[in-house]
Amino acid sequence: MKMDYEFINSFKKPQVQNNWFLDLNPLSKLNIILILAIIPIVVKRWEVSVVIILFYFLIAAASSRLKQFSKVYVRLALLIGSLLFIMRAMFIPGEDVLMKIGFLTITQEGVDHGLQFATLVVAICGALVLYSVATQARDLMLVLEKKGVPHTATYVILSSLQSIIDLGNMSKLIMESQKARGIETEGKVTNRIKSFFPILGPLFLGAISNSEEKAIAMDARAFYAPGKNTHLRELRPVSLSEKSVLILINLVFVGFIVWRVVG
Template sequence: MDMEMDYEFINSFKKPQVQNNWFLDLNPLSKLNIILILAIIPIVAKSWVVSVAVILFYFILATASSRIKQFSKVYIRLGLLIGSLLFIMRAMFIPGEDVLMKLGFLTITQEGVDHGLQFATLVVAICGALVFYSVATQAKDLMLALEKKGVPPTGTYVILSSLQSIIDLGSMSKLIMESQKARGIETEGKAIHRIKAFFPILGPLFLGAISNSEEKAIAMDARAFYAPAKNTHLRELRLVPPSEKMILLIVNLAFIGFIVWRVVG
């Protein structure tokens, strides 16, 4: 029985990794194609209505792909912060003839409000593409897909290692802050207290990052990463089915038609 379990576990790595969701199971490059189109549409349309429609579509797509919680948690905060800041800056400093309000030396015009609304929703829509792709696609799957398209393994490893290093630094900083708190050092409260507690963690954080880099280099040498042989993988992607290729063809043709319509119109 144990041997059967072992073989089942071993053979699981030979099978394509699927999540039983129509969008999540798309090839990472297929998802990237769709997300890039969604990000470019507001740029081409130059309308805040289209940008808002794309933003709402992100939430629909996140719900359909069972990633609404992860997506909304990050995107709502990011959208409110960036969107409100850009709108206020544009509305206050874009000149115009139709004056709505005067606040001291600042003059808010209808042209500034319109420009601020368009620009803020455009940037938020583009950010939504990045956020949604990050929660709907694992970085290692994207790197594997790029490697299968001919990207050198060293290049994909550098990108994946850089992304993972950012995550590791964040986790390590939280761990160090909790350790400082356990020792009685005040790490919460006023901003000045947080700043004072932040600087002492920089030393252990940088030393830990250097140590992790050395460990990764040793692990790469032990696994013969630079050996002149074909690399093997513990993860496989499913083959792109004809239906997925057809969907991509329709989406790309519709996007090209939209661009032609905008240019001609």
């Protein structure tokens, strides 16, 4: 039997995606995105938050993740941003009255505060969404494990994230099965609520079954055996240029914070 040595040796090579941002170390990407998320908190101006949000889209486009990022982020931003803006605009008191709706008074101060707070929260959410679409969870867990985090902790985090995805896929499969049996799953809200409860039983049983399978697989792979773990996936080592750019970015950020505090 002829073995594919090229395929076998591919696991010994660093896993790259041939993109400057995607191939950055997960902790390097986390560092950069955290700085972008902190800047609107420090400045507290809606114009800066909007610029940061637009910068997220530029990074997503440069890393070939614009479609995935926009699909999640636009919905999240519209939902959270509009809700926070309306709540703040309606209930923040002020002197410059713009409009009265019954017992509610909309003021210019409320609108300004709502715009600033809504864009700030949306900018912070954008950092989380961008990092999630640009970084695989297993890569982040691998880096943390190599930094000294116990492999049991990284497995629990990774397994929890994967379980959420598995439950979502399983719920879609069960809903399709219910639809094939003639159960009404679309249309009115009452029909959707009625179709939701029958999927809970199979969903919970499937989750329990998956947990048992994972436990058996962990025992078969000697998960709790003492000794150093081996990995089938290797990441590209952090280059000198990447370290230099990160140091420069952090120095500029620290200088910016000092300037804001002193100024």
